[in-house]
Amino acid sequence: MEAVARPDDLYSASLARFEEKRFAGEPAWLSQIRREAFARFEALGFPGVKNEEWKYTNVGPIAKVPFRPGNDRAGLEEGPHAGPLPGGESARIVFINGRHAPGLSKAAAGPAVVRSLREALREEPQLLKPRLARHASFEKNAFTALNTAFLEDGAFVRIPRGTIAGEPVHLIFLSAADGGEPVVSHPRNLILAEPNSQAAIIETYIGSPLPEGGGIYFTNAVTEVVCEEGAVLEHYKLQRESLSAFHVQTIQAAQGRASNFASHNFCLGAALARTDINVLFTAEGSECALNGLFLAGGSQHMDNHTLIDHAKPRCTSRELYKGILDGRSRGVFHGKIIVRQDAQKTDAVQTNKNLLLSREALVNSTPALEILADDVKCRHGSTIGQLDANSLFYLRSRGIGEREARALLTYAFAADLASRIRVPWVREEIEAFLGQRLPQAAEAS
Amino acid sequence: MLLEIKNLHASVGGKEILKGVDLSVNEGEVHAIMGPNGSGKSTLAHVLAGRPGYDVTEGRVLYKGKDLLAMSPEIRAREGVFLAFQYPVEIPGVSNVYFLKNALNAIRKHRGEPELDAMDFLKLTREKAKLVDIDEDLVKRPVNEGFSGGEKKRNEIFQMAILDPTLAILDETDSGLDIDALRTVAAGVNQLRSPQRSMIVVTHYQRLLNYIVPDFLHVLVDGSIALSGGKELALELEERGYAWLEKEPPGPHAEAVV
Numbered sequence: 001m002e003a004v005a006r007p008d009d010l011y012s013a014s015l016a017r018f019e020e021k022r023f024a025g026e027p028a029w030l031s032q033i034r035r036e037a038f039a040r041f042e043a044l045g046f047p048g049v050k051n052e053e054w055k056y057t058n059v060g061p062i063a064k065v066p067f068r069p070g071n072d073r074a075g076l077e078e079g080p081h082a083g084p085l086p087g088g089e090s091a092r093i094v095f096i097n098g099r100h101a102p103g104l105s106k107a108a109a110g111p112a113v114v115r116s117l118r119e120a121l122r123e124e125p126q127l128l129k130p131r132l133a134r135h136a137s138f139e140k141n142a143f144t145a146l147n148t149a150f151l152e153d154g155a156f157v158r159i160p161r162g163t164i165a166g167e168p169v170h171l172i173f174l175s176a177a178d179g180g181e182p183v184v185s186h187p188r189n190l191i192l193a194e195p196n197s198q199a200a201i202i203e204t205y206i207g208s209p210l211p212e213g214g215g216i217y218f219t220n221a222v223t224e225v226v227c228e229e230g231a232v233l234e235h236y237k238l239q240r241e242s243l244s245a246f247h248v249q250t251i252q253a254a255q256g257r258a259s260n261f262a263s264h265n266f267c268l269g270a271a272l273a274r275t276d277i278n279v280l281f282t283a284e285g286s287e288c289a290l291n292g293l294f295l296a297g298g299s300q301h302m303d304n305h306t307l308i309d310h311a312k313p314r315c316t317s318r319e320l321y322k323g324i325l326d327g328r329s330r331g332v333f334h335g336k337i338i339v340r341q342d343a344q345k346t347d348a349v350q351t352n353k354n355l356l357l358s359r360e361a362l363v364n365s366t367p368a369l370e371i372l373a374d375d376v377k378c379r380h381g382s383t384i385g386q387l388d389a390n391s392l393f394y395l396r397s398r399g400i401g402e403r404e405a406r407a408l409l410t411y412a413f414a415a416d417l418a419s420r421i422r423v424p425w426v427r428e429e430i431e432a433f434l435g436q437r438l439p440q441a442a443e444a445s
Numbered sequence: 446m447l448l449e450i451k452n453l454h455a456s457v458g459g460k461e462i463l464k465g466v467d468l469s470v471n472e473g474e475v476h477a478i479m480g481p482n483g484s485g486k487s488t489l490a491h492v493l494a495g496r497p498g499y500d501v502t503e504g505r506v507l508y509k510g511k512d513l514l515a516m517s518p519e520i521r522a523r524e525g526v527f528l529a530f531q532y533p534v535e536i537p538g539v540s541n542v543y544f545l546k547n548a549l550n551a552i553r554k555h556r557g558e559p560e561l562d563a564m565d566f567l568k569l570t571r572e573k574a575k576l577v578d579i580d581e582d583l584v585k586r587p588v589n590e591g592f593s594g595g596e597k598k599r600n601e602i603f604q605m606a607i608l609d610p611t612l613a614i615l616d617e618t619d620s621g622l623d624i625d626a627l628r629t630v631a632a633g634v635n636q637l638r639s640p641q642r643s644m645i646v647v648t649h650y651q652r653l654l655n656y657i658v659p660d661f662l663h664v665l666v667d668g669s670i671a672l673s674g675g676k677e678l679a680l681e682l683e684e685r686g687y688a689w690l691e692k693e694p695p696g697p698h699a700e701a702v703v
Contacts, residue, residue: 389497394534397494398548398608399522399555408547412538 027125037138037148044142056332056364057274057303062246067218070097070183090167093155096174098185100153111163112199117188120156132190135224136252143248147186147222154188159197168200168423176208177215189223193231200234200423207242214242221249227259234262236426241270250276257283264421266430267294267302274303281315292321293417296329303332310343322417323354325361336368343373350380355413447472447643448612454503455492462488464668473640477654478647480665481687486647490616494528495521523555525611529601529618536588544588545607573606577633595626602633614645619653631656651683666690
């Protein structure tokens with residue numbers, strides 16, 4: 001595999017320091033995984049554009065910056081994130097530059113058990129051992145390998161068997177450069193929905209709300225989701241990193257029998273963002289929905305990869321991803337669906353629609369279906385287009401100004417994804433974001 | 446005079462479609478424009494509404510004494526021009542009411558009138574929905590999405606009722622309608638006839654004019670008006686068709702034929 005840069009001594013030195021200081025007391029199985037992951041990262045290196053999975057996303061800028069672990073203060077204890085909750089949340093857990101900030105977190109009011117991974121590793125390692133780093137493979141993904149080698153903290157959310165967490169659990173990852181120095185964090189989350197439980201989890205990634213902004217930093221997150229038999233889980237990702245930040249995340253979900261997993265992925269921030277969402281059906285009769293919206297402007301680069309592995313029969317997947325690209329931004333959608341040989345009666349639908357608001361914006365859309373079973377229903381479709389001239393004229397002919405008409409049509413393009421959000425305050429936040437960004441988008445075109 | 450079209454030439458995609466149209470419309474008059482396919486009827490309607498891509502190469506259009514062609518489509522609408530589309534556009538994700546409230550308030554703002562709040566607007570939509578006999582559920586749905594042909598046309602007339610234009614241009618509003626839908630749509634249009642409102646009714650078929658009886662009728666052939674007359678001209682066209690008009694290019698005194 002070709003690599004754009006060899007991981008330099010920086011990472012090796014960091015790992016040595018990690019092992020000495022922070023992880024002296026950690027379970028042996030974890031140290032073992034950490035070492036394996038680092039060895040794998042060294043072998044893989046950062047992926048180059050000749051790597052098919054990274055064909056349209058050049059991570060050279062990430063590899064070149066000498067990121068170091070940030071401090072967990074960064075003057076972020078105060079700010080909007082510390083204020084009252086925007087609405088219903090049954091728990092909030094906040095991380096600053098990847099480290100748990102207990103002062104900003106609020107304990108769970110519902111049945112969900114929410115704690116920092118570091119704490120859970122100390123207090124209930126037996127619960128984590130069979131699950132942590134067992135789902136997100138680092139065999140081929142250098143960023144997951146790096147995250148696993150350096151995993152330190154994150155959220156561990158457990159929805160106990162048969163319980164329903166009414167309000168969502170909110171995970172907030174707040175980052176900022178440390179006195180102008182670029183920092184890296186490797187948040188590692190494990191979400192465990194036990195049999196017949198039900199919950200909504202929100203992951204928010206956000207740059208510093210302070211006036212100087214978040215600056216240059218790199219979030220390299222991994223979230224493992226385990227939906228056990230009959231579990232119903234909604235997962236929201238709101239990526240609103242600072243506009244000079246780099247953001248990479250893999251969300252790896254494993255679905256047990258008759259479980260339901262709905263992912264809503266909103267990609268709004270960062271200079272360069274890459275999200276991989278992988279779903280594996282490990283038993284029959286499950287359903288997943290992958291919804292995604294990426295809204296890129298300026299010179300932002302947003303890459304969304306999804307993989308749905310229909311490994312078992314009678315599972316249903318529905319996927320809708322939309323991209324809105326303005327300025328000189330670049331978008332990538334790569335959606336793979338594998339239907340394994342014995343996954344009969346699979347029902348899979350994938351749709352990707354992209355709207356280009358400027359001439360310089362560009363999107364690459366690649367649906368990839370690999371069907372090995374014969375009794376299946378699979379459909380996919382992909383479109384790339386501009387605002388419809390007829391619709392625009394129709395609105396203007398009724399007295400609506402050109403700018404407003406463009407904004408209205410762009411908003412309408414994304415409206416179905418916003419309407420699928422079942423948590424009211426998340427929907428309002430996304431709608432407000434769309435409303436606030438789109439008139440600019442219209443102006444720029 | 447409300448509208449004065451003088452020697453209007455217009456091209457679409459480099460091809461000249463309108464080749465010198467002259468037409469005058471006074472306040473409160475209903476003018477029907479008929480003509481064979483490709484004669485330029487719809488082009489005229491769209492040029493008046495300001496559709497991008499329709500280039501006026503010669504001539505002028507005065508509306509309320511102002512240069513209509515210099516105005517953007519939205520300014521024309523705010524000045525009281527309304528085009529009922531032959532093919533109304535579906536806009537999923539935008540509700541009819543949201544869209545119309547924005548449109549109406551843009552027009553009211555332009556006229557220096559206060560914007561309507563949600564309650565007043567709701568009252569207005571109820572009243573107008575009754576007037577044009579449109580289901581209130583349709584009013585709340587996304588613009589034209591999943592509407593039948595008849596529902597779309599009815600929605601156009603409903604929009605016209607809400608926006609209260611001074612000059613309404615109906616572009617083949619009858620096309621594709623069954624007889625019941627045609628009757629409903631025509632009844633809606635007739636409800637909206639008033640001394641303060643002029644209409645240009647573009648149609649391919651005489652049958653619409655049984656319901657919407659025009660004050661004047663013009664026949665457009667090959668990009669210019671070949672013949673003008675009263676409503677009785679429709680019956681003659683019904684009998685004789687357009688062929689006799691197409692064979693002999695009309696002279697400058699074509700109107701004298703009637």
